[in-house]
Amino acid sequence: RVDAEDVDAFASALHRPPHDLAPLLGMEFTGRVRAVPEGRIVLAGEPLLEVTAPLPQAQLVETYVLNQVSHQTTIASKAARCVLAAQGHPVVDFSLRRTHGPQAGYQAARLSAVVGFAGTSNVAAAAAEGLPAVGTMAHSYIEAFGTEEAAFRGFARAHPGPVTLLVDTYDTEAGVRVAARVLRDLDRGPGSAVRLDSGDLGALALRARALLDAAGLPDVRIVASGGLDEYSVDELVRSGAPIDVYAVGTRVGVSADAPFLDSAYKMVEYDGRPVMKLSSAKVTAPGQKQVFRRPGYADVIGLRDEQPPDDSLPLLETAMRDGRRTVQRPDLPEMAGRFAADLAGLPPAARRIRNPVAPRAATSGRLTAFTAGVRRRIQDEFLAAAVSPLIHERRPSGSQRSAPGRGGK
Structure with a gap:
């Protein structure tokens, strides 16, 4: 919860008058959190935690959440x-x-x-x-x-x-x-x-x-x-x-040879509109997701509401609703038991200390198609916004237009 003391501290750190930050006063987290339970083994690329909340709340928790989960x-x-x-x-x-x-x-x-x-x-x-x-x-x-x-x-x-x-x-x-x-x-x-x-x-x-x-x-x-x-x-x-x-x-x-986890906290939906990044090497898939674990770690990342594959177990579970925890914090023996069970099922090649071969999660057909559709929509919107000012420019008299397919795109 953000109180008056917090607002004053933020304003001082940012060199802003306190009234600029007055809208934050009284803010508390009211969102929903879905997460993979502690102790479970997850694969690269799989979502660990999902926050659904008003944008200012979701942004304010970003740095702390990333710090705790990554470390x-x-x-x-x-x-x-x-x-x-x-x-x-x-x-x-x-x-x-x-x-x-x-x-x-x-x-x-x-x-x-x-x-x-x-x-x-x-x-x-x-x-x-x-x-x-x-x-x-x-x-x-x-x-x-x-x-x-x-x-x-x-x-x-x-x-x-x-x-x-x-x-x-x-x-x-x-x-x-x-x-x-x-x-x-x-x-x-x-x-x-x-x-x-x-x-x-x-x-x-x-x-x-x-x-x-x-x-x-x-x-x-x-x-x-x-x-x-x-x-x-x-x-x-x-x-x-x-x-x-x-x-x-x-x-x-200090995890000396691998001192950080390359994790990210990315927006995937805003006000019902799926969003994604398209920048090189940082492409993210849009929409709320679920990880379906199948025997042998043949995991599938799909959309949250799609039909689970046969013999699969969903990994992401609701942990908070309306800003309050919905499940009790598990104790250490429970988490240790969960980890031991997951470790026992890990393929031998992934358990090797040297030159391990980690399983890779597949992407469901629905998520693949959904991502492609969102990408096309964003690219079309971007292209339209970029081209629109050009085609509305006043051209000098006598200028020639490029023929379709000859550099006029």
Whole structure:
């Protein structure tokens, strides 16, 4: 809702007198929203969300809607690929220190849980969303003690239950030996872990596993972290590295190799009149739409009111009406279950980490014909508007008109 304080702030930012923005006073969102439920997998080109509202309301929400949908879809997609790469090994979120602000870090923790992460180091997000809080210890903690062993023993005594000891502050192999001695002496082996955070993680994991097994600690797990993403996780898993848990941070929290989603918020109808853009590389299809999901992701994008194809499920659902939410916000387990079901049905070629082949949605015959008709109408209107001033110009006496088909178009 826009109140007087908002109007004054807008006017100040725009260097306009407040009365110019007085029509905004009291405005609140009264529109309808249809959207794909959170947790569902969508394909490129498919509409994620549709807003139907008076134009000023629809325009005012544009930037915020794009920001929230684009960022969270990007991060969720990156995290989902890490889950695929891990092939059943637990993955946890370590991204907060490097995300672009605390809100982005919170979203990364929440979204990673939706796509199957086992926990997060973001304690605030864990408390708010009911997620497992996970973590280890800081290098600075170890450095504050006289010896690595004193640090491990102090940490283990202060924490009931299993602990994870960071072993690469000084020398990784020596750190594993010290950790094994402390865990064995304190009888804290089952459920505990050592964490590798640098170096050749595959080779170090092999050596750490051998040292732990030789110390009679086969139940102590190995956690790997340090610049991991789906590509490095995929390589480690394929190599057979004895790593039990993958902690991913920076590259996932900022989606380092794909840091944005090329999304758009475009008008498709105004006052009952279908509209579309025709500019190069930015053509949009007109009209209200629906995505019909068919088995095997043979999706069809069609008009909202057309007959659904056989064996199809509509993805866009009404989420708001008259400016008010019409469905309860789903909880994380519900969204996670929805995602897991969608992921299980994704074609194998699309699940590959390297060189994936994504399914592409088809366009229904009705939408194709409708789009072509709207395009012709716009082009005819544009041509008429462009040519009209020319044919009404006064011509000098004796001028010749071009013959039809000879440059007179």
